[in-house]
Amino acid sequence: MSNTSLLSLFFFLSLCISPSLSDLCNPNDKKVLLKFKKSLNNPYVLASWNPKTDCCDWYCVTCDLTTNRINSLTIFAGDLPGQIPPEVGDLPYLETLMFHKLPSLTGPIQPAIAKLKNLKTLRISWTNISGPVPDFISQLTNLTFLELSFNNLSGTIPGSLSKLQKLGALHLDRNKLTGSIPESFGTFTGSIPDLYLSHNQLSGKIPASLGSMDFNTIDLSRNKLEGDASFLFGLNKTTQRIDVSRNLLEFNLSKVEFPESLTNLDLNHNKIFGSIPAQITSLENLGFLNVSYNRLCGPIPVGGKLQSFGYTEYFHNRCLCGAPFESCK
Numbered sequence: 001m002s003n004t005s006l007l008s009l010f011f012f013l014s015l016c017i018s019p020s021l022s023d024l025c026n027p028n029d030k031k032v033l034l035k036f037k038k039s040l041n042n043p044y045v046l047a048s049w050n051p052k053t054d055c056c057d058w059y060c061v062t063c064d065l066t067t068n069r070i071n072s073l074t075i076f077a078g079d080l081p082g083q084i085p086p087e088v089g090d091l092p093y094l095e096t097l098m099f100h101k102l103p104s105l106t107g108p109i110q111p112a113i114a115k116l117k118n119l120k121t122l123r124i125s126w127t128n129i130s131g132p133v134p135d136f137i138s139q140l141t142n143l144t145f146l147e148l149s150f151n152n153l154s155g156t157i158p159g160s161l162s163k164l165q166k167l168g169a170l171h172l173d174r175n176k177l178t179g180s181i182p183e184s185f186g187t188f189t190g191s192i193p194d195l196y197l198s199h200n201q202l203s204g205k206i207p208a209s210l211g212s213m214d215f216n217t218i219d220l221s222r223n224k225l226e227g228d229a230s231f232l233f234g235l236n237k238t239t240q241r242i243d244v245s246r247n248l249l250e251f252n253l254s255k256v257e258f259p260e261s262l263t264n265l266d267l268n269h270n271k272i273f274g275s276i277p278a279q280i281t282s283l284e285n286l287g288f289l290n291v292s293y294n295r296l297c298g299p300i301p302v303g304g305k306l307q308s309f310g311y312t313e314y315f316h317n318r319c320l321c322g323a324p325f326e327s328c329k
């Protein structure tokens, strides 16, 4: 027998004896994943994680096509009682980590996640994770998407998140976050993320520094924010969506200049006074407007999209007049 055929015979036999030799999966990654599964008491959602099979074929994970290292772990819509196990930090090639719609997932955001320097997407949403938004997230400098929405997170928002230069979206909405919006959120360098902070208990003034950011989307609705928000607007911006509804904001709308790019504007349930500026009729793409429940007065400007909105988008103000209300006297 030639050396080559001996070698292939050996290879063939070894395949039969130990299927793991044919695994694409990195043995360290496999070991870590099996420990992770065990820490969670072998939940049904991870039933496909069979030690006898290639972990690159398991559900909820994917391997990089060239290195075969585990690069994503995404678990969603299932029963996963317990906390995120620390083993998650031992998958050094992870770029995507997602826990979504897992009502029985509790405990803090696992500190070992700080080790995952290659993470680009971190999404822990619709779970019962609690505790603070940890400061260490700002060390994950490759993050482009951070979503921690619909959890039970409390405490204040770490200002250090503004150090994430590649962040395209920051979702911290629907938690129990308190304190004020960090001043540093007016100093994002690199990409300026879409900012979702709604449905929390944020209070105090919106930092004026946010006025120097050209956000595409900013949603601060359903908090306890007070004072001015006029600096979020401005003709030199390309903002599309602004939602500051259901806060305690109090400023004069009369002199505000709206970005031409605006598509959605929700100001409802505040204490905004003055009148609706006529310049708003020049916004060609304005598809949603709600200024109800404020203290606005004077004529609803005629033109643009303004008459395409109904009664409920304008009602409960001090003295707005003109269509869809009675004509001004």
Ligand SMILES: *[C@@H]1O[C@H](CO)[C@@H](O)[C@H](O)[C@H]1NC(C)=O
Pocket (backbone or CB within 6 Å): 102, 103, 104, 126, 127, 128, 150, 151
């Ligand atoms: C958190 O747990 C409660 C019950 O303990 C459940 O009603 C709620 O839906 C859970 N929250 C989420 C976001 O899954």
Ligand SMILES: *[C@@H]1O[C@H](CO)[C@@H](O)[C@H](O)[C@H]1NC(C)=O
Pocket (backbone or CB within 6 Å): 117, 118, 141, 142
């Ligand atoms: C970000 O990811 C690149 C590769 O995608 C990697 O080379 C780099 O080390 C990562 N950044 C950090 C801070 O680890």
Ligand SMILES: *[C@@H]1O[C@H](CO)[C@@H](O)[C@H](O)[C@H]1NC(C)=O
Pocket (backbone or CB within 6 Å): 106, 128, 129, 130, 131, 152, 154, 176
């Ligand atoms: C949510 O967090 C609060 C503390 O902020 C805690 O008392 C409560 O038990 C948590 N709920 C769940 C379902 O973890």
Ligand SMILES: *[C@@H]1O[C@H](CO)[C@@H](O)[C@H](O)[C@H]1NC(C)=O
Pocket (backbone or CB within 6 Å): 211, 212, 213, 214, 234, 236, 237
């Ligand atoms: C818009 O102009 C204001 C001053 O008028 C300035 O402070 C702000 O940085 C400008 N914003 C952008 C996005 O250029």
Ligand SMILES: *[C@@H]1O[C@H](CO)[C@@H](O)[C@H](O)[C@H]1NC(C)=O
Pocket (backbone or CB within 6 Å): 252, 253, 254, 255, 273, 274, 275
């Ligand atoms: C709002 O600003 C306009 C324009 O400067 C001014 O005429 C008006 O008096 C102000 N309204 C109130 C209630 O201060």
Ligand SMILES: *[C@@H]1O[C@H](CO)[C@@H](O)[C@H](O)[C@H]1NC(C)=O
Pocket (backbone or CB within 6 Å): 268, 269, 290, 291, 292, 293, 312, 313
């Ligand atoms: C505008 O907001 C008010 C107050 O929340 C609400 O009652 C109304 O239905 C809203 N209108 C539209 C079209 O969303």
